[in-house]
Amino acid sequence: MLHTEHNQEARSVSQGDAGTEPRDRAARTVTLFLLGRLRTDRGDGICRIRNVSSGGMQIETFSPLKVGQRVEVAARNESPVRGHVAWASGTTAGIKFSAPIDSRSLLRPPVLPLARNVSIRAPRFATRTRAVLTIEGKRHDVRVFDISPGGVRLGTSAALPQGSECHLAIPGLPRCHGTIRWADEDSAGIFFTEKLGFASLAPWLDDQAVRFAEDDSAQ
Known part of the structure; x- marks a missing residue:
């Protein structure tokens, strides 16, 4: 929101x-x-x-x-x-x-028992496209599996250090600065420092050829 x-x-x-x-x-x-x-x-x-x-x-x-x-x-x-x-x-x-x-x-x-708020997340959207992740000057080729205004879930074979600052270049979108929120052996989640705006994300999601550029290789 x-x-x-x-x-x-x-x-x-x-x-x-x-x-x-x-x-x-x-x-x-x-x-x-x-x-x-x-x-x-x-x-x-x-x-x-x-x-x-x-x-x-x-x-x-x-x-x-x-x-x-x-x-x-x-x-x-x-x-x-x-x-x-x-x-x-x-x-x-x-x-x-x-x-x-x-x-x-x-x-x-929405509220859980004991007045604990449920995390309110912006909508997430499935995608299959490639991107370039840069951490401390080192570039990693990654795949983007889903995206929201506030972040992405990536697929990668690289060991990404949790908490590290990074830059992500996704074709068709502005270059994003963020932080690696979590990482495991083959995927990672990145939280954007500045959210993607509606004017940038909406047309990108609407362009199926760009949004699902890697769909064939994913099957």
């Missing part, structure tokens, strides 16, 4: 609020700045959830959606909500849910 504003009544937009519910009947809308996973018949990608009510949400996407298109949207650790595109204007769309939800649940992190 990048940022969540204080709960407030959402401002009216040209195409209406979340979904298509009339303002006098809709459960009160809350304004968000939340990243989510969007799944359509074309596959999955990242979206921005801009506001949500019990009956629908307004999202921003990289590729325009079509009215009537079936979608699933998942945020944080929540199960996906299903619906269809009620209206679309450029890369902004209103999603009408198949069934009403508790919109406040999108603002509350």
Whole structure:
């Protein structure tokens, strides 16, 4: 999650609020700045959830959606909500849910017993592509297995020192600085010092040829 504003009544937009519910009947809308996973018949990608009510949400996407298109949207650790595109204007769309939800649940992190918060992770996306990892001037050819705005999971035969600072060059994305969060004999997790922005990650995920450049060799 990048940022969540204080709960407030959402401002009216040209195409209406979340979904298509009339303002006098809709459960009160809350304004968000939340990243989510969007799944359509074309596959999955990242979206921005801009506001949500019990009956629908307004999202921003990289590729325009079509009215009537079936979608699933998942945020944080929540199960996906299903619906269809009620209206679309450029890369902004209103999603009408198949069934009403508790919109406040999108603002509350899940909680374990004894008040221990569950880790709230940004959506992760499967990928199969190569990259170059640099640690203290030494380059390692690696494979990227999944990616999120905040980090990646790599496949590598090199012994990577946990806690080391590094740079990662993934074709099509800005060069990322990060820290090796964990490592075992054939894989590692890297936490980015600065998260990848929506404007960089969204088109990269949408480009299947780049995102899955190594798919054939992985089978």
